[in-house]
Amino acid sequence: MILARVIGNAVATIKHPSYEGRTILVLQPVATDTHTPNGKEFLSVDSVQAGIGDLVMASREGNTARQILGTNQDPFHSVIVGIVDHVDDMEAEDKQ
Amino acid sequence: MDFEKSTFSSRMSEELEGEMELGKVIGTVVASVKYKGLESVKLLVIQPQDADGKKQGEPVIATDSMQAGVGDVVALLTGREATLALPEPFVPVDAGVIGIIDHAWKDESVL
Numbered sequence: 745m746i747l748a749r750v751i752g753n754a755v756a757t758i759k760h761p762s763y764e765g766r767t768i769l770v771l772q773p774v775a776t777d778t779h780t781p782n783g784k785e786f787l788s789v790d791s792v793q794a795g796i797g798d799l800v801m802a803s804r805e806g807n808t809a810r811q812i813l814g815t816n817q818d819p820f821h822s823v824i825v826g827i828v829d830h831v832d833d834m835e836a837e838d839k840q
Numbered sequence: 841m842d843f844e845k846s847t848f849s850s851r852m853s854e855e856l857e858g859e860m861e862l863g864k865v866i867g868t869v870v871a872s873v874k875y876k877g878l879e880s881v882k883l884l885v886i887q888p889q890d891a892d893g894k895k896q897g898e899p900v901i902a903t904d905s906m907q908a909g910v911g912d913v914v915a916l917l918t919g920r921e922a923t924l925a926l927p928e929p930f931v932p933v934d935a936g937v938i939g940i941i942d943h944a945w946k947d948e949s950v951l
Binding site: 804818820821 | 923924
């Protein structure tokens with residue numbers, strides 16, 4: 745699981761049947777300070793009603809996504825599994 | 841030596857991990873001899889891009905089960921899951937189109 749910020753969304757009319765009714769969001773992985781970009785953006789399916797600007801936990805592993813979203817036959821790879829309220833990074837605080 | 845090994849293994853794991861990203865269809869691939877199970881599957885050349893349309897990395901060849909065409913922006917799924925959108929899921933494929941994107945946007949000011 746990684747920490748990411750929801751920065752946009754993607755709308756598709758023609759999509760795989762397993763994606764019907766799902767929201768696809770654009771996520772930017774961030775460091776533990778919650779705003780420094782850390783890696784390139786990716787698409788993820790929402791399962792917790794996350795919105796633009798939210799800090800979220802996202803799983804980038806197919807088996808987790810399939811367990812949460814559908815059957816073991818559906819082509820999911822990434823899913824948002826939680827909205828983060830607060831992050832404490834003791835190591836970063838020590839450095840400051 | 842240790843450095844080379846670690847670079848290689850990290851690159852390998854990155855490729856094997858896969859992800860879902862945006863891409864633009866820039867061409868098609870025609871192959872008359874294909875692995876059994878891929879006979880009726882269309883192949884496209886896709887340039888990964890971000891939500892603003894900026895190129896990200898090198899083009900890849902992906903299977904298409906959504907009837908996308910050249911110029912379409914698509915949702916590109918890489919990794920083992922890509923085969924799950926195909927009629928025969930046990931085939932050697934690591935990238936596939938799973939949707940045609942009408943509209944995608946991002947706002948980096950929220951970071």
